[in-house]
Amino acid sequence: MLPELGNFALILAMIIALAQGIVPMIGAARGIPSWMAFARSAAWAQLSLLVFSFGILTYAFVTHDFSVAYVANHSNSALPLSYRISAVWGGHEGSLLLWVMLMSAWSTAVALFSKRLPLEMVARVLAVMGLIAAGFTSFVVFTSNPFDRYFPAPLDGRDLNPMLQDFGLIVHPPMLYMGYVGFSVAFAFAIAALLGGRLDAAWARWSRPWTIIAWVFLTLGIALGSWWAYYELGWGGWWFWDPVENASFLPWLVGTALMHSLAVSEKRSTFKSWTVLLAIFAFSLCLLGTFLVRSGVLTSVHAFASDPTRGVYILMLLGVVVGVSLVIYAWRAPQVKSAGNFALLSRETFLLGNNVLLVVATATILMGTLYPLILDALNLGKISVGPPYFNAVFVPLMIPLIVVLGIGPLSRWKQDDFGRLAKILRYALVVSLVLGVLWPWMLFGKLDLMVVVGATISIWLVACILLDLFYRIRHKSSFWKGLTSQPLSFYGMSLAHLGVAITVVGITFTSYYSLEKDLRMAPGDQLELGGYLFQFDGIRDAHGPNYTSTKGIISVTRDGKPVGTMYTEKRNYTVQQMPMTEAGIDPGLFRDLYVAMGEPLGDGGWAMRIYYKPFVRWIWLGSLFMAFGGILAASDRRYRLMARRKAGLDIDAKLATQES
Amino acid sequence: MRPKQRNRLILAIVIVLFVSISAVLALTALEKNINLFYSPTMIVNGEAPKDRMFRAGGMVSDGSVQRDPDSLEVSFRLNDEANEITVKYTGILPDLFREGQGIVVQGKLAPDGSVMATEVLAKHDENYMPPEVEHALETARKMGVADAEKE
Known part of the structure; x- marks a missing residue:
């Protein structure tokens, strides 16, 4: 019964999101205050329903309700409680439910913290977000419903993919999704400003804190993913230029450009059309990321779902969002006047340099990511683009960026x-x-x-x-x-x-x-690497709640003094019969020691990876x-002053004197 | 020309130049780093390039994995149900590598027709088949049917 209630709440949320997208939009166009005010209540209602729905799915996981197909496919009676909760977003359907729930959380946050914004602006912003939420909620309802049932219910579940049974994976997806959907706020502000013809410094100032917070979440999400890959995939890599990593990195690069371009729009009232375009691109790339990960077009560690109808649905959503927003841009942008004027040597030019470099970097990575997919879609052959391409194009662009990054804050606006x-x-x-x-x-x-x-x-x-x-x-x-x-x-x-x-x-x-050594080690064997002496002491059997494991014990000494004992594991998850390597890591600010077991080689010997990785934590x-810098910047008092806005123009004048 | 227009023009020219140079360099890098995928049948037929990296994929043949007792050298055979190739690799195999599993390797062709792999990729669970390998298997099956019809 409960899952049906969850499903019902989900469908209701979809209808309310649609209403949130249409009613306030018409209200803003016709100037009907009550229709515009509806946006805020709709955002709250939508969030409550989605939280309820998400809660029911979580409850189904916690109570082992294997009659729900999604639970049966992603959980097991032996799965520990913390992973049963994180398993809610461990698969396709649940992670999309998380996506739409976070989306509506952002809408509600906008509704809550926009008390001093003109009602017309709030109505348009929330309407745009409502339309996007409606699109994605309908996607969940029609193609990826997490509340579908199994008849008869299986006795036990198929277990969560062992790779996802890990702390990093509890926090990585919510962070990343908060970033992805967070850029919908910057996008909605841009579209609302275009529609209302209010593309001014005030618009840029409203968007800035939202954009920065979304960027903070995306930054943390990407860093967590990289950290997870480092210790969980068992070979010490921290970035692979995997298409799915690129999918999160592309909006980050454009989002970084957007943050800086918004600064110019706010302070100098120029770059405005460009800023709007960046806001559209940043969110489009977030949707592209969702498409790449969730459509199953990729071969990667993340692509667990593959169902062509889903891919087509997200691709259509992406097409509609990009298409409609570019049409609005083409229609409205020519009316935008850029007021500011600046000399060749000025902070504006340095920020322009930042934007050009970041956008070019985005374009080159996008090309390397999409090229194999396009060739494949056109049946022109199966290719892959390797990390050397991405390193070759990305690194040379980042060097001048960092040089410019040093000068920018020291330079003066307008003319230096x-x-x-x-x-x-x-x-x-x-x-x-x-x-x-x-x-x-x-x-x-x-x-x-x-x-x-x-x-x-x-x-x-x-x-x-x-x-x-x-x-x-x-x-x-x-x-x-x-x-x-x-x-x-x-x-x-x-x-x-x-x-x-x-x-x-x-x-x-x-x-x-980094020093890396893959070798065969029998108990008693030693290896000297980076000034440390690693000795393989042997193996021991161990077991966890839903796996059995073989633990390798390695003692480490430096100049005869003990540094510590490291444990690496070869786990076998019993339900899916899937082996997993757990690396042993001795972390440090200036170096990590990293050991990971390979396969047994006979006569008590094991294949072993032993790495010395300096400065990897940095x-x-x-x-x-x-x-943290982003959080500080977003909590600057001028945004709050702006929000309170008691003295109206007086504050703007005061700020102008403060900043110069 | 007013100074404002002149400034804009200089900036525009610099940006266009910069973007074009980046585009040329990116395309060159792309050209060098594309790895084409070949099935065992294509490699047996001599279609794989002799002097550059490529990817090959298929099922690991049962009983074909041979290890050197003293080092991490390993060799195994990959098949697409029609043809078979030998792959040699030095290093640690991924967790999900096992006989009968569909995998992808990256490497170069050796003079004896075997593939010297620098990377072995096996991902996902035991039921998962890399799309490239699935495609290769299908093509091999179709060709097998076509050959049978000819005879």
């Missing part, structure tokens, strides 16, 4: 002076060139051109951030007063940029200085800095 910039930057240049060579050489005792480049641009970036801080506070009466008088958004930006430097250092050092540490 070359002599002034050169005078400030020469110290950063000298320090980064010297340390860029010395630092890696002192750490590792050997150099590679790309290592010097990576270290130099990272130090350059850090030096520029410090210079920026220095120039901002040197005229203040005291150091402390200077620090506290800076707005939160400045600290947010600096932290996020620092995060980029940290990630670049991590990627560079891990890529060039990759994810940098992402945390970026995300």
Whole structure:
């Protein structure tokens, strides 16, 4: 009975989403306040129904209701409680239910935090989000219903895919989806502004915090996915340029461009048409990502579902969203006047550089990702594009981006002076060139051109951030007063940029200085790697709730002193008869030790991977800095001032003086 | 020309130049890094390239996996039910590698007609078949039927 209630709530949510998409839109066009006000109540109703529906599916998992087909396919009576809950989004149907629930959570958040926005704007924004929600909820209802039943109910479930039975996979999809659907807010604001003819600085200021928060979630989602792949897939890779990874990375790149372009639109009232276009692209790429992952067109670790009708449905949704929004853009954008004027050497130009580089990077990755799919769809042969392509195109674009990233915040809006910039930057240049060579050489005792480049641009970036801080506070009466008088958004930006430097250092050092050894080891065998001595002590049998396992024990010493004992496992999940390797990792800020068992080779010998990975944690540490910087920037008081807006124009004037 | 227009023109030219250069470089990189897929039948017929990387896929033949006792060298045969090729690999095989399973390898052709693999990919559960391998099996079956009809 309960699953039917859940299904009913889902269908009701779909109808309400449709109403949320139509009624306020007409209300905004005709100027009927009560129709416009309906948007907020609709958002709340939709969220309540979807939470109810999601709760019922979760309850079915918790209580082992195997008469529900989705539960029977993704759970088992031996599955621990935490994984039974995360299994709700461990498969196609449930993860889409999560998708639409989060989508409506964003709608409700907009309804809640937009009290001071003009009602017409709120109505349009929520209407656009309602239409998107209606499209995806209907997709769930008609093609991917998680409440379908099995008759008769099976005695036990087929278990959750062992790869997904892991902490990383409990948190990775919700984070990523929060980011994906979060960009629908920026998209809805852009479309609403186009429709209402209100493409002004106020629009940019409203969109900014929403865009930043969506970007924060996407950043964390991607970092979690990378971290999960590193420890769970058992061979120590942290990025594979897998199409599904690219699917999340593409909206991130365009979203990053959008954040920066919004800054120009807000502060200088220029780049506006371009910003709108970026908002459309960012959300379209989120939908493309959903299509790639959920349609089953890809061969990848993620593509568990493959049903052609589903792919066609999402492709149609994607086509409608992109098509309609581009038509609205073509119709309305020519009326947008860009007010600002800027010189060749100005912060606008540097931000333009940021945008061009990020968009070109997106285009090249998109090409490598889609090219094999298009050839396959046209029956022109089956090909794959390997990581060397992506590295070859992506890295050369990121180097100038980071150089520009250092200069941008130090430069002035509208017009800057070359002599002034050169005078400030020469110290950063000298320090980064010297340390860029010395630092890696002192750490590792050997150099590679790309290592010097990576270290130099990272130090350059850090030096520029410090210079920026220095120039901002040197005229203040005291150091402390200077620090506290800076707005939160400045600290947010600096932290996020620092995060980029940290990630670049991590990627560079891990890529060039990792030591990796695959070998046969029998109990008692030793291996020296990166100054550590690894000794294979033997194996031990173990078992978990739904698997049996063989544990390999490796003791590690350095200069005769014990570092620790590492355990790696070969698990066999009993229901699906699927083997899984669990890597043993000894984490550290400056190096990870990584061991993973391969297969038994006879005579007590095992195939063994032993890796020494310097600075690998910095990759994810940098992402945390970026995300935290984003949170700081989004909580800057000027957005809240804007929201309160008690003194109207007075505040705008005050802000203008503060920022200059 | 007013300074504003001149600035815009310079920026536009720089961007267009930059984008075109990136496009050329990206296409060159793409050209070099495309890996075509070949089935065992195509490799036996000599269709696979001699000097560049490609992908091959099929079912791991039963009883064909042979290991070197002292190192991580391993060899096995891949079939598409019509033809069979030998694959040699040094390293650790993925968790889901087993006889009878559909897998994909990436590597180069050796002079003796075997494939020297640098990567072995086996994903998903025991019921899953990589789409390339499924396609290869279907093609081999169709060709088998066509040959039988000719005779």
